[in-house]
Amino acid sequence: MPRRPSPDRAPNQVDVARRAGVSAQTVSRVMSGQDTVRPETAQRVLAAVDELGYRVHGAAAALATGRTRMLGVIVVSNVQYSSAVISAGIEDVATHRGYTVTTTAVAKHAPIAAFIDAFDRLERQGAEGIILVAPFEFEDEAMQQRLARTPTERGDRRAGVVDQELIARLATEHLLNLGHDNVWHISGDEGWAETHKRRDGWARVLNERGITPPPTISGDWTPESGYRAGQALAGILEATAVFVASDEMAFGVIRALHEAGRMVPDDVSVVSVDDIDLAAYASPALTTVRQPFRSVGRDAALRVITKIEGGDPDAQDFDITEPTLIVRSSTAAPAR
Template identity: 70%
Template sequence: MSPRRAPEDRAPSQVDVARLAGVSAQTVSRVMSGLDNVRPDTARRVHSAVEQLGYRVHAAAASLASGRTRILGVIVVSTDRYSSAALGVGIEQAAAANGYTVTTAAVADHASTDAFLDAFDRLERQGAEGIVLGVPIELDSPSMRTRTQRTPATRTDRVTLETGAPLAVDQNEIARLAVEHLLDLGHQTVWHVSGDEYWAETVQRRQVWEQVLIERGITPPPVIPGDWTPESGYRAGRTIAAIPGATAVFVSSDEMAFGVIRALHEAGRNVPEEVSVVSVDDIALAAYASPALTTVRQPFEALGRAAALRLIAEIEGTDPVGDIPPITPTLVVRSSTAPPPA
């Protein structure tokens, strides 16, 4: 008589797997938990039965049995920026490769510190064993330190896996690459469309833009404010179009650069023949803009993977696993930059 299969009107259970494999339910549990105190031929029979039945481990039951949830929490700012989505992809990839799932808590743009703390508490209640802080502000407060002492946490601007290393994408290098590219083409000065002042990277990029100009003996022109959206870029582009001597602009994100280019085009200022535009991020659409956008690439997915792998290593008490490609900004030269008009 062949072993009984699970009835078609319900999902297969651990008991069904045990019957088909000819072992006990406890043995199935040990195999599915990855324990090594099971004979290889027995483990093979269990895995074969799992495949035949289409059995899937119930996460809640597994957590009760092991005392582990294998959940990573992620706190993000509620935004439609490409960078946030790409960062999430990297976190999900690293989590899945190491047997973790991801749950996310979103907070409003310009949220208070209390809102971030509430999000942290919410993820803890959902069983997160560690939390990735994908937020733009420093949270070095006694309240946050208390939380990270009980639940491991890491920030997404940490990009190496060595404990205690200075971990941030080099925003100074991003700005330097962009501004020096335009000056090396022969432009006499570079205007700057900044990001949202709420974000630390906005301040860093603006400071280095000013520094590079001063190093070249150039007085920085006024900053043109933006807020990361294409609409703010469009408004900035209208301002630049009205400045006859403006031939080069450093825009703090690709999405804003799309708005800048649209406004320049409507004003009859050709890019790059009259105005060169360089931006930051290298989102998927940058290569297909008209003209194709010169930009400084940020490796968002690699950054998300690095943050997740670092966090998993801290949770497991092990060395980080997985290969992380170099996480450095790269200038990608396309068609939106050229020497200034004669």
């Protein structure tokens, strides 16, 4: 019968191996998330871990293997729904593959130096790979040096992940196909690449239809900015349709239109972007273009782990990340 560890010391991998009837190397493989162990053997090891109360000591494991199995994530400090769901997707994959995640936030509109400092902090903490969830190109030479030396992925809009111009096309064409003569646009924060891509996509669709794009009304992703933009839009009586760059801004737009006596969708149809959980429960329920945020996070984590482990991320199969138009009751044909 396997011996119990002494009550005077914490159980170790050897104790787990004895209890499970396997080698210490097999225990190490299971605890590090490797998929080379048969499922029934892995279950036996995990049962022994629970029974003995064994816990991996991160520092000791790093010393023994030369690896930390840590991913670093840099996000822009805000309360946006998208960042939280992308991070959840990263955590999904990291947990499954035996990695931990350490996240650091950089203030909105911070200079590039703040991102470089965050990158350096994560490297010092032992991050083997870093995921950037930030809307910038990072063309600075110092940042490029860091991106070259540490496996890195974008957790926001890697080329081909989510086509922001397609998002604008889906939204704008939906409103035009309902019969609206023109579509106004309330844009996001000017510092974000998504803002420019969505605006370009909106204008391109209108130009293709022979329609002159009206002036853009600027926002900054917040409901407050949407409310202010909605107040401005309410005074433009010929505006019967608006494409808003985020759901959260759309909530503010709808409130402002309602207060001005302009009903949605009877007087103004509203379509936005993201499909956050509250969108289906707004009044009226919000027509929006769904972004697959969780898939984007999973995709970024899989790619960076593949790089860390010496594989080719371009040879892997990842989640489909096409945006999808979700039609609800905030859009309708214009009243004539």
